[in-house]
Amino acid sequence: MPVRDSTVALPxxxxxxxxxxxxxxxxxxxxxxxxxxxxxxxxxxxxxxxxALGDPRSELYVGDDSRRAAVQRYYGLDQPxxxxxxxxxxxxxRGDLGxxxxxxxxxxxVIGSRLPWTLLxxxxxxxxxxxxxxxxxxxxxxxxxxRADRRLLTLFLAIDNLPVFFLASLAVYVLAVKLxxxxxxxxxxxxxxxxxxxxxxxxxxxxLVLPAGALALQLVGFQYLVMRAAMVTELGxxxxxxxxxxxLSERVLKYRYAARNALLPSVTVFALQLGFAVTAAIFVETxxxxxxxxxxxxxxxxxxxxxLMQGCFLVLTVLVVGANLLAELAYRxxxxxxxx
Amino acid sequence: xxxxxxxxxxxxxxxxxxLAAVAILAPALAPFDPRAATGPSLASPSAQHLLxxxxxxxxxxxxxxxGTRSSAVVGLLAASLAVAVGTLVGTTAATLGxxxxxxxxxxxxxxxxxxxxxxxxxxAALAGPTRATVIFxxxxxxxxxxxxxxxxxxxxxxxxGYVEAARGFGAPRTYVIARHALPALGPIIxxxxxIWAGTAIVLQAGLAFLGxxxxxxxxxxxxxxxxxxxxxxxxxxxxxxxxxxxxxAITVAAIGLAFLGVALEPRSNPRWERx
Numbered sequence: 033m034p035v036r037d038s039t040v041a042l043p044x045x046x047x048x049x050x051x052x053x054x055x056x057x058x059x060x061x062x063x064x065x066x067x068x069x070x071x072x073x074x075x076x077x078x079x080x081x082x083x084a085l086g087d088p089r090s091e092l093y094v095g096d097d098s099r100r101a102a103v104q105r106y107y108g109l110d111q112p113x114x115x116x117x118x119x120x121x122x123x124x125x126r127g128d129l130g131x132x133x134x135x136x137x138x139x140x141x142v143i144g145s146r147l148p149w150t151l152l153x154x155x156x157x158x159x160x161x162x163x164x165x166x167x168x169x170x171x172x173x174x175x176x177x178x179r180a181d182r183r184l185l186t187l188f189l190a191i192d193n194l195p196v197f198f199l200a201s202l203a204v205y206v207l208a209v210k211l212x213x214x215x216x217x218x219x220x221x222x223x224x225x226x227x228x229x230x231x232x233x234x235x236x237x238x239x240l241v242l243p244a245g246a247l248a249l250q251l252v253g254f255q256y257l258v259m260r261a262a263m264v265t266e267l268g269x270x271x272x273x274x275x276x277x278x279x280l281s282e283r284v285l286k287y288r289y290a291a292r293n294a295l296l297p298s299v300t301v302f303a304l305q306l307g308f309a310v311t312a313a314i315f316v317e318t319x320x321x322x323x324x325x326x327x328x329x330x331x332x333x334x335x336x337x338x339x340l341m342q343g344c345f346l347v348l349t350v351l352v353v354g355a356n357l358l359a360e361l362a363y364r365x366x367x368x369x370x371x372x
Numbered sequence: 373x374x375x376x377x378x379x380x381x382x383x384x385x386x387x388x389x390x391l392a393a394v395a396i397l398a399p400a401l402a403p404f405d406p407r408a409a410t411g412p413s414l415a416s417p418s419a420q421h422l423l424x425x426x427x428x429x430x431x432x433x434x435x436x437x438x439g440t441r442s443s444a445v446v447g448l449l450a451a452s453l454a455v456a457v458g459t460l461v462g463t464t465a466a467t468l469g470x471x472x473x474x475x476x477x478x479x480x481x482x483x484x485x486x487x488x489x490x491x492x493x494x495x496a497a498l499a500g501p502t503r504a505t506v507i508f509x510x511x512x513x514x515x516x517x518x519x520x521x522x523x524x525x526x527x528x529x530x531x532x533g534y535v536e537a538a539r540g541f542g543a544p545r546t547y548v549i550a551r552h553a554l555p556a557l558g559p560i561i562x563x564x565x566x567i568w569a570g571t572a573i574v575l576q577a578g579l580a581f582l583g584x585x586x587x588x589x590x591x592x593x594x595x596x597x598x599x600x601x602x603x604x605x606x607x608x609x610x611x612x613x614x615x616x617x618x619x620x621a622i623t624v625a626a627i628g629l630a631f632l633g634v635a636l637e638p639r640s641n642p643r644w645e646r647x
Contacts, residue, residue: 062482074498081498189634193626195574197581198619201600205615209606216606307487314489315578319600329490330582333497341497348490356485 052361059357063350070346071120074338075113082107082338085133092336099133106130106339129346130339134332139343143325147347149219150324153317154309156240157247158302165252166298169259170291176264184256192253196312200246200319207242214242217321243320250312251305258301262294269293296367303359307352381635387628388566394437395444402434406590414610423613426595427602432614435590436621442591443573443625446507450572453511455565458518463553465519466526467545476519483516492575493584501584509579510572518564525560529553563637570629577622592618 074082084090086104094100106123107130108116123129129139172184208216215221219239224232266272267290275289314326321327329344331337394401403422404410409429410421417424423432465476492509499505529535535552543551579585580593581600599605599614 058478059485062485065482066486070494073494077495077499189630190627193570193623193630195577195619195622195626197578197596198615198623201596201611201615201619205606205611209611304484307485310487311489314493315581318582329493333493334583338498341494345490345494349486352487353485 052364055360055364056357059353062353066349066353067121067124067346068117070342071117074107074342075116083109085336085338094133096136099131099136102131102136103133103339129343132332132337132340132343134335134337134340139340142328142340143343143347146323146325146328149322150313150317150326152236153240153243153247153322153324154306154313156244157251157313158305158309160244161248161251161305162255162298162302164248165255166259166291166295168252168256169261170263170286170294172256173260173263173267173294174286174290176260176267185260188253188256191249194249196246196250197315197319199249200243200316203242203246204319215239219323243316243322246319247309247312247316250316251309254305254308255298255301258297259294262297263290266290266294296363299359299363299366303356303363306355306359310348310352378635380631384628384631384633384635387624388632391440391625391628392444395441398438398441402431402437404431404434406430406435406438407588414604416609417613423617424610426598426614432595432617435595436592436617438590439592439595439618439621442589443576443622446503446510446576446591447569447573447625447629450507450510450514450576451565451569453507454514454568454572455518455561457511457515458564459522459557459561461515461519462522463526463557466523466530473523477523480516480519484520488513489578492579493582496579496584501579502586503589506576506579506585510575513575514568514571518568521560521564522557525557526553529556559636563633566629566636567633570626570633573629574622574626592622 081092082103084092085094086100086109087093094103104110108119111119127140129143131137132139132142135142168184168188172181175181204216208214215238219236220232221235221239224235227235269290272285272289275285280289310326313324314329316322317324317327318330325344325348329341329348332340332344403420407430410431411425411429413425413427413429415421415425415429421431421433423436426432426435461476461480465473492513495509495512496505529552535548538548538552576585576591577593577596580589580591581596583597585591585594585597595618596615599610599618602610602614605611605614
């Protein structure tokens with residue numbers, strides 16, 4: 033099968049290794065830019081947002097003395113900007129993201145306790161959306177131009193344009209409130225920690241269905257369109273014609289010959305979608321009061337807890353950028369043509 | 373335009389024209405001042421208050437009518453800004469080529485690799501979510517994708533026969549741009565403008581839903597934010613007239629603009645390039 037040959041990784045030549053390091057380098061620059069932006073924005077934007085936290089006349093004033101002192105120590109506004117930047121970077125390297133005003137605890141700890149929920153939500157939704165999108169795309173392309181294809185195309189176009197916060201609220205009202213099939217909000221039943229592991233797992237899964245489902249619906253359209261397009265291009269290829277001439281079954285032709293080759297762009301889409309998925313997850317977590325990083329960021333915006341808000345921003349963006357880098361490295365391994 | 377795409381044009385165009393009419397005629401269509409308390413708190417729909425009232429006694433129907441205007445303004449301005457910057461960067465990169473092109477596309481790639489919403493939230497929260505800030509951050513999310521599309525289209529164009537012929541005859545760059553580049557790029561710029569107007573409306577509603585909007589602004593997203601923040605919205609039937617109509621308004625606007633964008637999008641049809 034021709035697929036085999038193209039997936040075998042060629043021995044890394046000097047040129048390919050250099051290309052890989054250029055890639056890693058450009059992502060490192062991007063992360064440094066994000067880190068710097070996170071430093072500059074609260075200091076450069078009009079209204080001097082963080083200076084207001086220590087200004088008794090401002091509505092942002094932090095009343096509690098020890099918390100205000102912690103915030104001011106973290107931002108270090110009385111020092112020269114260069115010094116502030118140096119201390120900020122040194123703190124980041126140690127994992128110090130400052131102290132949350134609202135929780136009066138290190139930002140890194142607060143984020144650490146919420147991050148697993150976001151990863152669970154994103155992981156499940158992305159896997160479900162990719163599987164459904166790829167299968168739908170394969171099916172649609174195989175019967176392109178016919179009724180099934182047109183129906184799927186219209187359906188996915190319409191789903192793609194549903195605002196995710198409305199979709200999520202619709203799911204809560206119909207499936208949780210009216211039908212009572214799923215819990216309204218949260219990630220687990222309160223005080224369920226004493227339950228056995230099996231019952232706890234089922235509880236978490238039960239709470240996950242609606243948020244992950246809403247998120248997956250938002251992601252599935254793009255994956256479907258890309259798979260459909262790649263599959264349609266694959267349909268006219270020679271090896272498919274040969275397979276057909278050999279009398280292979282439709283099933284083998286469809287999945288082993290055409291779909292396998294058409295899968296490659298889906299890897300890119302998976303990475304591209306991560307950024308989009310994080311955006312959608314912020315909405316979904318807010319509607320379901322799901323205790324992840326997205327709802328934490330929105331809570332910190334409402335509470336004017338700037339250190340926590342900035343910590344969420346940094347972790348969410350670096351997460352996506354890092355995953356993008358991994359996906360691009362994986363893509364180069366899968367498709368040696370890209371490495372040149 | 374092929375006949376197959378006509379339904380998209382009619383459905384999308386019809387929705388967009390109707391919404392534009394509502395936005396323009398808002399003062400005449402809305403029975404009440406959307407900011408004034410004109411009824412009892414949390415009233416059910418009646419002949420007087422078509423969609424009932426919210427917790428502050430404001431007429432929800434009037435808020436949705438005026439919200440159309442807010443969406444239209446933000447959609448138009450944010451999409452104009454994103455398309456202007458995107459087109460400028462895309463055409464400049466394609467025309468100058470070399471290092472400028474490489475640098476511009478690196479910047480575009482960087483922007484595309486960063487998840488949009490966390491950045492928008494950070495800027496909007498720190499700068500204060502005024503309408504101007506919201507328009508600015510939405511445009512910030514939109515220009516890189518547009519720059520990429522316009523650049524690739526402009527590059528194909530620069531290699532096409534008739535542009536090379538015009539250059540061969542010694543046509544000045546300004547002539548090539550005015551006579552060939554702009555007309556050929558027009559359809560893709562229009563399509564992107566329409567598509568981004570839809571995205572901008574959804575993003576504005578989303579930001580307002582998250583609480584990031586000017587507190588004095590009447591918008592669809594602000595209606596949702598207030599409704600979903602109310603403790604009684606799921607327990608009673610209020611959801612049906614407080615959340616559902618606002619959500620449908622955003623959805624219909626998004627689908628209308630997306631369909632119109634699809635209908636206007638130039639496909640690989642050579643006739644499009646000859647105008």
